[in-house]
Amino acid sequence: MSPHPAPTAPRPPLRVALAGIGVVGGGVVRLLEANRDLIARRAGRAIEIVALSARDRHKDRGIDLSAYRWEDDMAALVAADDVDVVVEMIGGADGPALTLARQTLGAGKALVTANKAMIAHHGLDLARLAESTDTPLKYEAAVAGGIPVIKAIREGASANEIARVYGILNGTCNYILTLMEREGAGFAEALAAAQAEGYAEADPTFDVDGIDAAHKLSILASLCFGTKLDIGAVTANGIRNIIAADIREAEALGHRVRLIGMAERDEAGLSQHVQPCLVPADHPLAYVPGALNAVVAEGNFVGRLFFEGAGAGAGPTASAIVADIIDIARDEYGPAFAMPVDALDQAPVADAGARVGKHYVRLIVEDRIGVLAEIATAMRDADVSIESFIQRGNGTEGGVVIALVTHEGPARAIHAALAILAASDHVIGTPMHMPILAL
Numbered sequence: 001m002s003p004h005p006a007p008t009a010p011r012p013p014l015r016v017a018l019a020g021i022g023v024v025g026g027g028v029v030r031l032l033e034a035n036r037d038l039i040a041r042r043a044g045r046a047i048e049i050v051a052l053s054a055r056d057r058h059k060d061r062g063i064d065l066s067a068y069r070w071e072d073d074m075a076a077l078v079a080a081d082d083v084d085v086v087v088e089m090i091g092g093a094d095g096p097a098l099t100l101a102r103q104t105l106g107a108g109k110a111l112v113t114a115n116k117a118m119i120a121h122h123g124l125d126l127a128r129l130a131e132s133t134d135t136p137l138k139y140e141a142a143v144a145g146g147i148p149v150i151k152a153i154r155e156g157a158s159a160n161e162i163a164r165v166y167g168i169l170n171g172t173c174n175y176i177l178t179l180m181e182r183e184g185a186g187f188a189e190a191l192a193a194a195q196a197e198g199y200a201e202a203d204p205t206f207d208v209d210g211i212d213a214a215h216k217l218s219i220l221a222s223l224c225f226g227t228k229l230d231i232g233a234v235t236a237n238g239i240r241n242i243i244a245a246d247i248r249e250a251e252a253l254g255h256r257v258r259l260i261g262m263a264e265r266d267e268a269g270l271s272q273h274v275q276p277c278l279v280p281a282d283h284p285l286a287y288v289p290g291a292l293n294a295v296v297a298e299g300n301f302v303g304r305l306f307f308e309g310a311g312a313g314a315g316p317t318a319s320a321i322v323a324d325i326i327d328i329a330r331d332e333y334g335p336a337f338a339m340p341v342d343a344l345d346q347a348p349v350a351d352a353g354a355r356v357g358k359h360y361v362r363l364i365v366e367d368r369i370g371v372l373a374e375i376a377t378a379m380r381d382a383d384v385s386i387e388s389f390i391q392r393g394n395g396t397e398g399g400v401v402i403a404l405v406t407h408e409g410p411a412r413a414i415h416a417a418l419a420i421l422a423a424s425d426h427v428i429g430t431p432m433h434m435p436i437l438a439l
């Protein structure tokens with residue numbers, strides 16, 4: 001086929017059905033209506049919404065949907081002869097989203113999804129199904145929202161071996177951390193504000209416990225390293241235990257707290273971790289505020305790539321979904337994970353305890369004689385060397401805050417020291433630790 005098809009031969013419209021009309025689905029309707037003509041010119045054909053389906057037809061969504069056919073039963077979207085593409089914006093790894101995805105690909109229709117939980121858990125099976133029916137499976141909106149990072153890695157960086165990918169992958173957590181840092185907001189208040197903006201998952205524990213970022217990281221890792229998706233191998237720690245004192249002490253140490261997902265592949269195997277980290281204040285990731293996301297990918301020829309943009313919200317997520325639809329309209333698609341599923345490797349999981357770095361440790365302790373000696377002894381017994389140490393008298397929960405930074409050492413030594421301290425009668429609550437990013 002000519003790479004420059006004659007503009008005088010318009011193709012029939014691409015007919016799209018939308019399943020799930022919430023924050024993201026509403027954004028897709030608005031975008032397709034607002035940019036209809038431009039999109040048609042770019043795609044080389046019109047893109048038409050022909051049917052919608054969601055749980056509640058009569059909910060007020062603030063948009064006029066009366067022009068579109070409504071199906072109460074989602075399966076009808078797949079069965080309809082006038083639907084070419086099904087866009088899944090329901091959410092959830094299993095349940096109706098997965099049923100719809102399987103039905104769609106099984107019927108040889110294109111699937112676009114924003115659902116990182118489903119792709120992280122079932123992406124390989126869905127990709128196999130898409131291969132068997134030679135159908136597009138696209139999920140740009142699932143990772144880092146509006147940032148076209150899937151496209152950039154699948155296509156723009158596809159010549160490179162990538163050994164490390166990391167970044168800020170959850171808009172809700174970044175929004176909460178930024179509000180805590182800039183306005184002194186409390187955790188619960190900041191989470192409520194993120195939910196009101198439409199950033200959070202239906203169950204926000206997925207956001208704050210790092211699970212949503214883990215879903216996204218596992219997808220990026222597969223794409224970057226050519227490995228089979230392995231969500232079970234990702235460790236996830238969220239931001240629930242971060243208190244105002246951590247933000248303050250991080251700042252005093254010249255750092256900011258960010259939830260970082262990082263995946264690396266080397267001779268030791270594949271490591272995939274989501275955890276709050278101290279990021280040096282002059283690192284580009286420290287400048288990423290609010291619901292923005294950022295992804296860093298290091299390619300062996302291109303060097304360091306840095307992508308930043310809105311990671312959540314109706315408009316940015318719709319932008320990613322509609323870009324996928326336009327690719328389908330242009331017949332531009334390939335294997336979902338950049339190579340056929342059978343060509344992906346199975347990498348061994350690297351030993352997380354062996355990861356070497358400096359750590360920030362924060363404890364709240366009773367203000368009494370011998371407590372500092374107890375901390376120093378625990379560190380010595382676990383073979384952790386202390387680089388700097390701060391005690392603040394303005395305590396929380398009836399204690400004083402101790403913040404310290406360790407010299408470089410393996411994560412397993414920090415865990416051992418914290419286990420000793422957690423058992424102490426003089427330590428209040430759970431000790432907190434965060435690696436210090438040094439890249």
Ligand SMILES: NC(=O)c1ccc[n+]([C@@H]2O[C@H](COP(=O)([O-])OP(=O)(O)OC[C@H]3O[C@@H](n4cnc5c(N)ncnc54)[C@H](O)[C@@H]3O)[C@@H](O)[C@H]2O)c1
Pocket residue numbers: 019020021022023024025053054055056089090091092096114115116117141142145198199200201202311312313314317
């Ligand atoms: N909100 C964001 O910023 C964002 C960004 C990227 C990806 N996503 C993903 O997009 C998807 C949708 O997110 P959202 O924020 O729009 O959620 P939402 O809760 O606002 O909307 C979900 C929609 O799905 C429908 N739905 C839910 N369960 C259903 C069921 N059992 N049967 C039929 N319909 C059902 C609801 O009626 C609603 O219309 C999720 O996979 C989410 O992870 C969201």
Ligand SMILES: N[C@@H](CCO)C(=O)O
Pocket residue numbers: 142144145169170171172173199200201207212311312313
């Ligand atoms: N809840 C997700 C939506 C985007 O995937 C976030 O806050 O990043």
Ligand code: NA
Pocket residue numbers: 140141142143144145146147148149150320
């Ligand atoms: Na994206």
